[in-house]
Amino acid sequence: MAQLSISVNGQRHENDVADNMLLVDYIRETLALTGTHIGCDTSQCGACVVHVNGVSVKSCTMLAIQADGAEVTTIEGISDGENLHPMQEAFHEQHGLQCGYCTPGMVMSAIELVATNKDLSEQDIREGLEGNICRCTGYHNIVKAVQTAANKMQR
Amino acid sequence: MYATRYSKPKNIEEAISALQAAEDGKLLAGGMTLIPTLKQRLAAPDCLIDLCAVGLSGIAEEGDALVLGAMSCHAEVESSADVQKHLPALSLLAGGIGDRQVRNCGTIGGSIANNDPAACYPAAVLALAARITTSKRTLSADDYFTGMFETALEEEEIITKISFPKTHKASYAKFGNPASRYAMVGVFIAKTDVGGLRVAITGAGQDGVFRHSGLEAALADSFDVAAIDAVDIDDSELMSDIHASADYRAHLIKEMTKLALQAIG
Missing domain, CATH: 1.10.150.120 ([2Fe-2S]-binding domain)
Known part of the structure; x- marks a missing residue:
């Protein structure tokens, strides 16, 4: 297990995660942010794209622990809650x-x-x-x- | 993915110690090949050593050379003002790899360490007679690539930087696989002081990237598109797979060489 400290959509989270947990699984299963989708699971379709430190990445092709210390934005985090992005x-x-x-x-x-x-x-x-x-x-x-x-x- | 242990060393010495301590450690240098491989359970390293924090990024001019840190990602190489100015063909090549998200993570060091026979960077490294510096030594491109997915790298040896001679006489043309953007054939032509005129071909050879002596001789004679048609491309050592037959790849080699040559102008 590894200790993950991460900011997702402006909210800080501290979790123990398995070293081999994918970022997309952390986002969907641990944080229950299911707006980020798993499409192909083979790094091709892009349904799982999130921003890590402002840069777009396929979250099915990154370990959660690789994003330790990072600021992550998912589809849930782009609107201000009232108005759509x-x-x-x-x-x-x-x-x-x-x-x-x-x-x-x-x-x-x-x-x-x-x-x-x-x-x-x-x-x-x-x-x-x-x-x-x-x-x-x-x-x-x-x-x-x-x-x-x-x-x-x-x- | 099989269970594994993740480590993030702070410098190259720590990375080498981690490799030595692991039974079957793998270096994570962007992970655009390694992580899909792990997900398919095609590899089961007991330790993943992430090189993102060991200080191998950055692109700098050093005299007549442009030096790329091994962890420079493709998007950085694509958008680097130094690369665009001194080696525009390399910027174009980097911008044509995979897709934007792959380019944001994948690195030049990762690419040439893996030496996928259909990767783009090996063609640039070989054609430009680049030099590869590792934690142990500096290698010429000619000595570095030794076969499909094979390189001269020893165990516990880590690429730190790749040094390219500056030149505007360089061009890359790729016939990308429509799905993956890997090169079905990629041809890199370059004229440099250190390496002379070279034509390096990726995506086609059974042993990975190679120089084509016939094309080099023809272009040395006449640096013109017309010189290419007369060259015989032997397809006996080219790959045949679901994407293309050896015969088709031989045809593509000529066509991509022409396109690359036209772009040099």
Whole structure:
């Protein structure tokens, strides 16, 4: 067992975790934050994307203990509790989801993409979201949602 | 994943001690290959030694060389102003690995230590005649890569930095697997003072990355796309798998060489 001290969505947690526990399992099972999804479990689909110290990572491909001391943000932590985050709002407006399973990961990846790139073209967005797979294949509206959010967030 | 023990040494000496103390320790250098491997129970190390805190990150200019700490992640190499200025082809290569989340974690040291036959970095290291410094010694790229998933690294030897000669005469073209973005064929062409003209190919060889003497000779003769068609690409030592036949890879080698050459301009 290892002692984990971590901040998730601004809240500090101290837990004993198994050395081989994945970050996604810690988030979902220990903290019961089930907005972060496990899709493929083989590091490909991106449904489990969270931010660790402001950087997007696949939480199924990181040990919980690797995030010791880190600030983690999950999909539950991006709105202020009253209003949706502009990215969430844009997914809503543009119908950027069908079944919604990939959405938390898409939103987390897209927030980083918009935060680190100016003047995103459609191609930039498609390439920037390469690590997120939507099996409803609803990419068209996802790209529109990210464009809409980028316009709002970068205004 | 099998049970294991995690340790996070603070410096290279501690990391080596941890490796020595472990029965079957594995170094964690980003984990983009290692953790999926552990999840599939294809490996069962008793100890994982995370190199994230041993001070191997950072990119710096040292004279005619650009020196990358072994724990530099692909996203750092992609966005580094120094790499973009002095070795733009390496920045482009790093930006084409996997996806954004993989690039945020995966490292150059991890990539070349694993020496996956379809990884991108080995092609750059070999074509640019880079030098690999470890906790014990400095190796030339020619001596370093010894076969598929094989390197000259000894047990308890840790890569600390990779030193590339600066050049703008370098280019990489990859035909990526549509799903994984691993190279089905990747061709890195470079002209450097230390290594001369080199063409290194990844993704295709049964023994991992290799230099193609036929392409190098043809381009030394005439540094032009027209020179490539006449080169014979022997497919007998190329990989054949579910992604591509050896024959198709031989074809892709020529096409990627042309694309890389066109990009050098």
